[in-house]
Amino acid sequence: MPQVIVSPREPKGPRLLEVPVDPDLLAAGDHNGSTFYQHQGFARVVAGAQAPEVSLTDGWWAVAIGMAAQESARTGQVVDLRHAVPDVTM
Known part of the structure; x- marks a missing residue:
């Protein structure tokens, strides 16, 4: 338990x-x-009963932040995401 x-x-x-x-x-x-x-x-x-709780852009940022955290942990440096722009248009 x-x-x-x-x-x-x-x-x-x-x-x-x-x-x-x-x-x-x-x-x-x-x-x-x-x-x-x-x-x-x-x-x-x-079923069309509700809208998604998160967007494709939200998902993109979650992955980008996770990858930046890994890179920062590997290198010991700050990873600047200010100029990262998600390309998630369909």
Whole structure:
């Protein structure tokens, strides 16, 4: 079962709290994949019931920032994204 450690001031000291989560949701995961809730949202978008929560430009920036972070970690230098312009028109 998933757990959270909290360390309140009163009563002092860390406490371990168990967090009940539906096993099907745990199995769905969110690392290198989508959560159950993200799948539900995607299905609503495909059905025309809602607009996408993020745009193609949002996705482009997420990738650009991740790549810049990797480059910065590798080189120890700041990566300037001020002149990066996403080319995401279709």
